Amino acid sequence: MxxxxxxxxxxxxxxxxxxxxxxxxxxxxxxxxxxxxxxxxxxxxxxxxxxxxxxxxxxxxxxxxxxxxxxxxxxxxxxxxxxxxxxxxxxxxxxxxxxxxxxxxxxxxxxxxxxxxxxxxxxxxxxxxxxxxxxxxxxxxxxxxxxxxxxxxxxxxxxxxYDLIDTEVDAAPLPPLPAAAPVADDRAVAAAAHTLAAARRPVVVAGGGARRATGELRDIAEALAAPVVTTANGKGVLPESHRLSLGAALHVPEVQQLLASADAVLAVGTELSETDTWNGPPRLTGRVVRVDIDPGQMHRNATADHPLTGDAAQVLTGLLGHLRSVPAHPRSGRRSGDTPPPAVRSAVRDYGRRWRDVTGALRAALPEDAVLTNDSAMACYFGALTGFPTERPGRFLYPTGFGTLGYALPAAVGASLASPGRPVAALSGDGGLQFTVNELATAVEVGAPLPVVVVSNGGYGMIRQEMTERGQPTVGVDLAVPDFPAIARAYGGHGCHVASPAELRDAVGKALGVPGPTVVVVPEPPASSTAPSA
CATH class of the missing domain: 3.40.50.970 (Thiamin diphosphate (ThDP)-binding fold, Pyr/PP domains)
Incomplete structure (x- = not known):
């Protein structure tokens, strides 16, 4: 036994x-x-x-x-x-x-x-x-x-x-149990579809719960001619090259104003939480349709006028079917080129411009289908969240909500094992990387190419900024920056310092062809073009 x-x-x-x-x-x-x-x-x-x-x-x-x-x-x-x-x-x-x-x-x-x-x-x-x-x-x-x-x-x-682990037991493994997702009531789906069809200014918000409903989400957004904004965990559920996509931009003030002016919001698989908006639950004045597998989410942070509990793909398919049977509304004559509004799209594009050279160099160096893991670092949430476009879910990993430091490097190790051969890179700050810098040893043993980009600002830059804004002394935030490339080499990896976006792009491209981790340190861009504060 x-x-x-x-x-x-x-x-x-x-x-x-x-x-x-x-x-x-x-x-x-x-x-x-x-x-x-x-x-x-x-x-x-x-x-x-x-x-x-x-x-x-x-x-x-x-x-x-x-x-x-x-x-x-x-x-x-x-x-x-x-x-x-x-x-x-x-x-x-x-x-x-x-x-x-x-x-x-x-x-x-x-x-x-x-x-x-x-x-x-x-x-x-x-x-x-x-x-x-x-x-x-x-x-x-x-x-x-x-x-x-x-x-x-x-x-x-x-x-x-632990006294039971070595005991013999007369039992055998069992297969997975069948499970069925809750199914939204068809009459409720039909009522929600009528609300969406009647809307002149609909907006779609997509979270991580929409990751397995990418095609359905695209179809319903196109049917509504509605701009789509995602959470960090929903980034890529609609390709960010799509004409309706605003990307992961719930924190951008102009996007929040767009949501406030919408007469209908379709929220799919999202908490609508302050960790995505950065300043509390979104202000929604229009009718709210929520689609979520978790019924406990239906009235959190925004009360649902139409709560639809079920699998996102199934519910969206049902919504789309009912939408197609609703008589055409004058809204349908609006030119799709007007949505999202150009001013909103421009605001999203310009957000985080201080870090745009860094994120642009990363995007240029990495293949479209690469995975980028992120830390709770300014270069990530001010920069890469809007400045590193992705075309599908599961390609942008970021520790939302709990907001732990040290996530990027070990998460990149796991990502590389999940999809062998797919390029993976990590983006971190010098403060966050030191929480898990020892995982360079693990990355060496795994052996997959792994660029680890460190945007260095000498400690905990965001907390330093918050202390300064409060008018208090900066205590515990100014840290000595170790020689990260030397640490990487000591573990058996590689590393270098770069001074410009062109050098960063070249270094990341080279790292993709070298087994094991390559730490690339780049100085934080000057604050002359600081991103809007959250």
């Missing part, structure tokens, strides 16, 4: 897991003993937080759950920040760890003892399950993977008491 550890690993294979990220420890060796035997590739980041970000990047690019295996106590708690980010951005992640032994009462002085490890992870995950009997593992994993691959995906923690 298999041990609980082997049953866990074979169940992961049953659910199509082929790579896991983690660090072995004393308490999880009974899991690690079976990884090779069952054909799971193991990637060892240098910190469990890096393992979590790598799994997050893997999931966003592949569309499959990212899996992390840690040890007890400090190991799994190190990964909690990454789990919190995955929860905030609705990323499917399975975090597996041993737990204190069955019957643990606390205060016994055990190695890695945590008072309530499962409760700690439940605070940042959608759920935390502590196994009571190894025989329940197959059914529990089938349930967990159904949750991860249907509905609103969010991280789940699975804890196995």
């Amino acid at each position: 298999p041990s609980a550890g082997e049953l866990l690993v074979s169940s992961l294979r049953q659910h199509s897991v082929d790579v896991v990220f983690g660090i072995p420890g004393t308490h999880n060796l009974g899991i690690y003993a079976h990884l090779d035997r069952h054909g799971l590739r193991h990637v060892t980041p240098r910190h469990e937080q890096g393992a979590g970000y790598a799994a997050d990047g893997y999931a966003r690019v592949s569309g499959r759950p990212g899996v992390v295996i840690t040890t007890t106590g400090p190991g799994v708690l190190n990964a909690a920040a990454a789990a919190g980010q995955a929860y905030s951005d609705s990323v499917p992640m399975l975090l597996i760890s041993p737990g204190m032994p069955s019957g643990h009462r606390g205060g016994e002085g055990l190695l890695h003892e945590t008072r309530d490890q499962s409760a700690a992870l439940a605070a940042v995950c959608a759920a935390s399950h502590r196994v009571r009997d190894p025989a329940e593992l197959p059914g529990l994993l089938a349930t967990v993977f159904t949750r991860l691959t249907s509905g609103r995906p969010r991280p789940v923690h699975l804890e196995i008491p």
Whole structure:
């Protein structure tokens, strides 16, 4: 009979897991003993937080759950920040760890003892399950993977008491459980379609929940002749070269004014949260149609006049069918070239102009289908969010919401493993990179070409700016910048400093042909053309 550890690993294979990220420890060796035997590739980041970000990047690019295996106590708690980010951005992640032994009462002085490890992870995950009997593992994993691959995906923690991992169990892996998305009532869909058809100034807002409905979203936007603005997680759901696309620009004031003046807003798979608008929920004066798999989202941040709960592709298909049966409205005679309004499109294009040379050089150097991972850095949210156009979802990874630092580099490692051969690059600041700079070692071992562009401003530039605006002393934000290229070379990678956009473009292009990471440091552009403040 298999041990609980082997049953866990074979169940992961049953659910199509082929790579896991983690660090072995004393308490999880009974899991690690079976990884090779069952054909799971193991990637060892240098910190469990890096393992979590790598799994997050893997999931966003592949569309499959990212899996992390840690040890007890400090190991799994190190990964909690990454789990919190995955929860905030609705990323499917399975975090597996041993737990204190069955019957643990606390205060016994055990190695890695945590008072309530499962409760700690439940605070940042959608759920935390502590196994009571190894025989329940197959059914529990089938349930967990159904949750991860249907509905609103969010991280789940699975804890196995370490005294049970090597015990034999008479059980076998179970296949995934069938799951059906909720189906919106057709009468409600028809009513929403009539509202949209009657609108003279409709606008579409698309979030990460629209990632699997790209064709349907394009069709309905074209049918409405409506401009489309996305969240950071929805970036690319409508190709940003499309005539109706405004890109990920909910934070741009002119876009917010466009939304406020719309007589109908179709919001698809989005929280409409302040982490995308940067100044609170959007002001919507028109009728609101919301499409979301999560019914709990329907009245958050904006009350839905037409709440449509269901899979985005199915609901949008239904909306489009009803739209085509509604009699033509005078709005349909408006020239499509007038939408989005030229002034709004110009404002989006000019936003973040301070960083436009950097993002333009990156865009020119990277193939259209490349993945760019981003950190919580000024060059990313002021610059790349609007200044690095993408044509499809899963090509622009950014830690929205939870807003962790150190995301870009390990997420890029995960992205490269999710789609071997697809070019991947990371964009970070010098402050953020130092949270996970040790993952250069992981990138060297993975071996895929990986340009890591660091826009250096000597510390935490955004916080420094906020302190200055408040009129207070700048404390704790001015940091010595290490020689990042030298660090990369010490790990076995490559690196250089550049001084101009042309040099940056050439360096990134060269890095795409060199195995392993290449750190390219570029100074932050001067503030003479500062982007509008959020």
